[in-house]
Amino acid sequence: MNLTLTAKSNLIKSKAKEFGLDLCGIVKADFLEDEKENFLSWLDKGYHGEMGYMANNVEKRLDPRLLVENTKSIVVVGLNYFPKEQQKDPEAPVIAKYAYGKDYHFVLKDRLNQLFEYINTEIGEVSGRAFVDSAPVLEHAWAKKAGLGWIGKNSLLINRKMGSFLFLGELLLDMELEYENPTYADFCGGCNRCVRSCPTGAITEPYVVNGSKCISYYTIELKGDIPEEAKGKFENRVFGCDICQDVCPWNRMSKPHSVTDFEPNPDLLSMSKEDWQDMNAHKFGEIFRNSAVKRTKFKGIKRNLDFLKGE
Structure with missing residues (x-):
């Protein structure tokens, strides 16, 4: 079957919907020139904290063609995870909504692998790999380029119709496809609710997040003791944090x-x-x-609970 690039891309997007993926866009694999300076500056300021892996494979982060050989196209998908119900006791320690159910890494990767198999068998023989927050991929940048949304002042991807409670995943393929040409419009406007609402001041300025001061970092990534300076600033968060998303008007x-x-x-x-x-x-x-909460093990959750109790 000799399909045009447009036909191939349309089939991929249509099948992504069938597999339960809420958003799908396709972008040409290239060097992220526009993101390079900001990313290197973020690293130089130490905003990655103890997340040393963020400083590894920088060139691969900026150029996916170095990550997976012969990559020509990136299929970027988004999956909504906003829950029907939330924790009932207003005084109970709070976990981030993304961790309510089964670990998203497995759920989303299964769907991406299904999509990959469909492309390989129905559209054309293809090589590539699926990634879900598991490799040096600047997923928000690629999601923006694929037209899935814009990067908000809290550094998260925001979609006009769905908000920001989205898991992102990518297929890196050695197949030429038709690519999106979005305008990259930013609809945050003059709103600074996320900046003002971050209790630890992790959003140092619009669009810049000091990851080493984020409640998610303290409760998940940080392996040692939580700094005393963070006492009284967690707003009862025990695993992750949704505050900057909860206050965002687009999440209405x-x-x-x-x-x-x-x-x-x-x-x-x-x-x-x-x-x-x-x-x-x-x-x-x-x-x-x-659940993704298992990342911290019981020891980590106990540390976080003890920290909350001592606030």
């Missing part, structure tokens, strides 16, 4: 997802403040068996 557009795998363990939503404080390793394993 957020609609509940329809992904069964993202449905939370009912026990999680009903946990009281006391349930959290009394939680042991066995209960932790039961509730977060398939």
Whole structure:
């Protein structure tokens, strides 16, 4: 079947929808010249903290053709994870919404692999790889270039119809396709709610986030003790943080997802403040068996709970 580039791209986007992917755009693999200076400046300021991996493979981050040989096209997808229900006890420690259900790395990568197989069998023989937050890929930059949205002042991708509660993933392919040509419009305007609302001041200025001061960093990435200077600033967050998203006016557009795998363990939503404080390793394993929260292990969650208790 001899398809035009337009036909190939349209088939990929249509099939992505069938596989339950909410957004899909295709962009030419190239060097991220516009992002280079900002990324290197971010590293030079030490804003990656103990996330040493961010300073590794810088050239591959800026040029995906060095990451996967012969890459010509990047298919970027977005998957909504905004929940139908949230934690019920207003005094209970809060976890980020992305961790309510099954670990998104597996859920989204399964769908990307399905899409890859479809391309390989129905559109044309292709080589490539799927990535979900698992390789040196500047996913927000590629999502913007693919027309999925713009980068907000909290450094997250925002879509006009869906907001920012989105998982992003990429297929790096050695196939030529038709590419998006978005205008990259920024609809944040004069709004600075995310900047003003960040309790630790991690958003140092619009569009710049000091990752080493983010509550998500403190509660997930940081392996040692949480600095005393952060005391009283967590607003009861025990794993990750959604504050800059919760205050964003564009997230009024957020609609509940329809992904069964993202449905939370009912026990999680009903946990009281006391349930959290009394939680042991066995209960932790039961509730977060398939969740991204397992990244911290029980030891990490216990550290975070103790930190909240001492605020």
